[in-house]
Amino acid sequence: MPTFRDPTADSREAYEAIRGLAHATIFIEQPHEAYGVILELLGGVRSLQQVFDQLAAMHERHQGRAFNDAGDQHAGMVDAFTAADRLHETAAMIRRAESLLDAAAQAAGRIAWHPAEPAAPEVVNRPAWVNIVFLDGEEADRVLDLIDREGSTAGALYLSQWDMGADTVDDAIAIGHTYDELPSSASDKTATVDAYTMIYNPSLGHVALYRNPDELPSLTLLEAHQHVEIGPPRRAQSDKPRAEQPAGRHTAPPARSWFTPEPITEVTEQRGLSR
Numbered sequence: 001m002p003t004f005r006d007p008t009a010d011s012r013e014a015y016e017a018i019r020g021l022a023h024a025t026i027f028i029e030q031p032h033e034a035y036g037v038i039l040e041l042l043g044g045v046r047s048l049q050q051v052f053d054q055l056a057a058m059h060e061r062h063q064g065r066a067f068n069d070a071g072d073q074h075a076g077m078v079d080a081f082t083a084a085d086r087l088h089e090t091a092a093m094i095r096r097a098e099s100l101l102d103a104a105a106q107a108a109g110r111i112a113w114h115p116a117e118p119a120a121p122e123v124v125n126r127p128a129w130v131n132i133v134f135l136d137g138e139e140a141d142r143v144l145d146l147i148d149r150e151g152s153t154a155g156a157l158y159l160s161q162w163d164m165g166a167d168t169v170d171d172a173i174a175i176g177h178t179y180d181e182l183p184s185s186a187s188d189k190t191a192t193v194d195a196y197t198m199i200y201n202p203s204l205g206h207v208a209l210y211r212n213p214d215e216l217p218s219l220t221l222l223e224a225h226q227h228v229e230i231g232p233p234r235r236a237q238s239d240k241p242r243a244e245q246p247a248g249r250h251t252a253p254p255a256r257s258w259f260t261p262e263p264i265t266e267v268t269e270q271r272g273l274s275r
Contacts, residue, residue, distance in 0.1 A: 032113045038105045045101055049094040056087035127178030129210045130169050132196070133162035136206040143207045144200060152191030156198045159209040160217060163196075169213040182210060194218055 002010050021037075028034055059066075059080045066076030135143060147155040162168070172178055184190060184199045191198045195217040200207035211217070 030113075031111075035105070035108045035111070038101065038108055042098065042101050042105050045094060045098045049091050049098060052087050052091035052094060056084040056091065059084035059087065126213055127173065127180065128212060129179040129182055129197070130172035130213050131177035131179070132168060132172075132209040132211055133159055134206065134208040135159075136204075140200075140205050140207045144202050144205070147200065147207075148202075152198060152200075153193050155200070155207065156191060156193035156196050156209060159198060159207070160196060162209070163211065163217070165216075173213075179210070194220075 002013060004010070025037065063077050063080040063084075066080040067073050068075040068079065143155050143158060146158060182190070182197060182199060185201075187203060188199050188201045191200075195211050195215045197210045198207065199210065
């Protein structure tokens with residue numbers, strides 16, 4: 001609170017208030033609030049003009065007490081006159097600023113601010129592909145043997161058991177197993193089955209399944225192939241390089257596919273398609 005009698009304390013408080021206002025006006029959410037701020041500043045500028053004129057008059061009034069650090073009164077009086085002159089010039093400039101600020105206040109007072117337009121919904125960039133499952137080693141060899149015997153559709157059908165729909169997509173996005181382009185090399189083989197793309201490499205011993213997160217597999221995929229038992233792998237592991245794999249993507253498949261309703265599950269069990 002101002003003291004109205006201690007210029008040192010009041011000037012310090014004025015500095016802190018202006019400093020706080022400088023931060024508070026960095027971003028004003030409601031533009032109609034600016035008019036009130038301008039009016040308050042207009043009153044402050046008028047008072048500030050008075051302050052500078054009064055400080056100038058003080059230097060003139062007490063010039064006889066002015067000395068420099070070396071005790072030279074003449075030099076002190078010259079500096080007192082100089083300070084008074086510059087303070088009067090400052091007050092004159094503030095009078096000009098007051099006139100401009102008054103015009104700004106009048107213009108701001110004529111503005112009728114309308115509510116802001118609703119913000120456009122944030123566009124979330126969805127990845128082009130998410131990894132459903134990645135297998136290597138013995139687990140991959142079992143699937144690669146299945147692909148050798150029954151074809152790529154059988155392999156993709158088997159791998160689709162890891163697809164739990166939205167949960168799988170959310171998990172893949174959360175751990176960064178998403179891709180704008182399918183991660184394949186020149187030696188990889190690619191097969192597209194329904195909504196899935198399978199990438200596998202018999203030489204390196206790995207197989208992976210991918211899906212566009214916004215495309216769902218059809219129910220007819222379940223009836224595309226009969227179940228083929230996956231036996232022990234026939235491939236040697238000792239001289240095969242290990243492929244780099246996404247962590248946590250090769251656990252055992254779920255007992256039931258996410259997109260299989262109960263009646264279809266019963267049919268697939270009767271036909272030997274269930275796991």
